[in-house]
Amino acid sequence: MNLGWREPYPLKDLLEVETSLPAVIDNDANCAALGEMWKGAGNGAKDLVCVTLGTGVGGGVITNGDIVHGVSGAAGEIGHITSMAEGGAPCNCGKTGCLETIASATGIVRIATEALNEGTPAGELAAVYKETGYVTAKDVFDSGKRNDQLALKVIDSVALHLGIALANIANTLNPEKIVLGGGVSKAGNVLLDPIKAQFLRNSFPRVAQSTEISIATLGNDAGVIGAAWLVKNKIAQA
Template identity: 55%
Template structure:
């Protein structure tokens, strides 16, 4: 029997997503389990293999029908050795995922950073199909990034490439960032950054609609900000405009360096669609070189939460040996 299936695994801080794809990229099955973070995540790989084997039995599949498995992890990955240097949300440190999981499953296992694999997923089966040079930006609690160059993931010398969220946009007196620096793109263009800007706004302006929402709900979300902006609320429009100014400038600068064909925007905030893309494109067009601009288009990510497992399956397909 020819090997014809791919296993994609996306390890997150609260759940582990898994999926089986055909070699052509059709999603056959997907499911998820909770992430057991006890004892620095030492039960996770066994949990995964038990769950995968149950699924195989259920679907009447066997290991020898699989080309391999790909695993995405939020953290620093030693790609060459299939080892996690450090995954703060999971607890793994110097953890040889590839060899352990490979033994459990009887399959070759490829490991990469989850943001890189999400970019590969959108390139393989999502908004970036056939765009061999692609940037994925995920706007959520942070700003994540993954870069595809000539149809492959860009890793750099230490697997750190694609850290677009930590490009410095406010060099002096910017807000502190989780990475230890300050003024990073993530501090102004993430959901967290936009909500922080909203809070700063209502401190000085208790008449604003955003202040009312905060009083009613005890919080402000990016959905609130986009909803207010749809009603032409000045403060909300200004917040989105500020965030997209920084994102557009950063994206244009990166595009002047990488000359991508497609820039895919994913993550929770990307649900705002054109309300986000319109100001983003405006600032991008202001700062990108004409020929860079001409050859690039923006798109909203299509795979949502499945991008990670799709990219993991792609990694299995293209890199498992």
């Protein structure tokens, strides 16, 4: 979430001064990953990557039981993995071809709308588009579940790039779990099955055997639960 603070904003120090209590801070994606590690789909896994598929694509990376921040706090920018070497759509970050332009709700709508504007599309999704002038990511998944061919083509394209990105993260980190959260992850097996197929096809064999893709279980509570983990583990240590 962008709150408009200018960096470096001394939030931790201000909180400690105002409350006279020790404080620990982290961003929403990292807290969600910690929450899922501790009490959610991670089930205590010490190596875990959490990917949130919402209006954007966010991520949190945990290795050896702790969050990875990187040298300037930009670790976990999984939405900005380059999925299309050439000809990708422009991203808000200034690059083109980012995973976020494909696997976010916004990206899915963009790909579907492009497909619906090619030639003379037929089927259920095309009928929705003709009637209302737009489609949502949920429309794409709902039509896909009823075997609409255009919707399934869109889902295959999303699953190809998301499956490769997750496989490449796993080829690098071999986490116990990759946890998918956010609104798009609620699509269910119509999306999860092709993602898993691409993940297996693109993972190093030992990674394919050991890294598991799971759906997040804590929903919007993941962040506060992860923040509680931080208090329990980081302040007690200090």
